Amino acid sequence: MKDYRVLLFYKYVAIPDAEAFAAEHLQYCKDLGVKGRILIASEGINGTLSGTVEQTERYMADMHGHPLFGDLLFKVDESDGHAFKKLFVRHKKELVTLRYDQKLDPNTDGGGRLSPAEFQQYLQRDDVIVLDGRSGYEYDLGHFRNAIRPDVDSFREFPGWLRENMKEHKDKTILTYCTGGIRCEMLTAVMRKEGFEDVYQLDGGIVTYGKDPATQGRLFDGSCYVFDERISFPINHTDENVVVGTCYHCGQPTENYINCADDTCHRQHLCCDACQDKYEGYCSEECREHDSASAAAVR
Ligand SMILES: [Zn+2]
Numbered sequence: 001m002k003d004y005r006v007l008l009f010y011k012y013v014a015i016p017d018a019e020a021f022a023a024e025h026l027q028y029c030k031d032l033g034v035k036g037r038i039l040i041a042s043e044g045i046n047g048t049l050s051g052t053v054e055q056t057e058r059y060m061a062d063m064h065g066h067p068l069f070g071d072l073l074f075k076v077d078e079s080d081g082h083a084f085k086k087l088f089v090r091h092k093k094e095l096v097t098l099r100y101d102q103k104l105d106p107n108t109d110g111g112g113r114l115s116p117a118e119f120q121q122y123l124q125r126d127d128v129i130v131l132d133g134r135s136g137y138e139y140d141l142g143h144f145r146n147a148i149r150p151d152v153d154s155f156r157e158f159p160g161w162l163r164e165n166m167k168e169h170k171d172k173t174i175l176t177y178c179t180g181g182i183r184c185e186m187l188t189a190v191m192r193k194e195g196f197e198d199v200y201q202l203d204g205g206i207v208t209y210g211k212d213p214a215t216q217g218r219l220f221d222g223s224c225y226v227f228d229e230r231i232s233f234p235i236n237h238t239d240e241n242v243v244v245g246t247c248y249h250c251g252q253p254t255e256n257y258i259n260c261a262d263d264t265c266h267r268q269h270l271c272c273d274a275c276q277d278k279y280e281g282y283c284s285e286e287c288r289e290h291d292s293a294s295a296a297a298v299r
């Protein structure tokens, strides 16, 4: 067993005076010594954090003792150290930024839920459509086989993208999935408002699917993108796993994500080791030139 753990969790539940709760929770997390990112809104909580086994045990026990979070589900992973450098506990208007024009309550408006084993069965039917509920760059590192890649850079682009690109699938059975499940709570609610009748979300997301002994992560190709220092995470534990990520420069298979070395660009791109040396971490010649020009200007 490793010394550290990473926790992933969310719950949509009405939190009275969420702003005060966020301030209180920040102090509690500081005192406990965990690191990570926790968002608190009047509609609920969404967080991922890292800490020692003792710290994370304590966190889970304290949350389960809270009247609002007694049934909060934690996804737990072992880790060699902290997966985050800092601690953020923030009050936000929405747990996932969507700015949809109608009020949505995922507890009543969302789609059906499939367990990992059920989801795997549905994946093997040829009359279902599988839609990735994440951004394009997450899909590029790994995704369920035959899933549709949404051409979006942020979650709030989804409603517009759906109207443009999914119209012809309105009467089909559609499966959605995301990292831990929270984005699908909102995505399936939006889809139902937009007239998609038969929509199901993967309960607990890709992370839960990868841990389920019944699925062994089968039919997930590549690795799962995660928003912490690990960047990626293995899901498929069968011998069928493949690398689907390809180098932005040369097209060779790679799972190495880097940020462009030019601070004004910072484009996150998949880059093989050879190209990382060759292009010195820049995503383009323009960025390399721009950076050396601005360095010269500073001098
Ligand atoms: Zn390359």
Ligand SMILES: [Zn+2]
Pocket: 260, 261, 262, 265, 266, 267, 282, 283, 284, 287
């Ligand atoms: Zn760049």
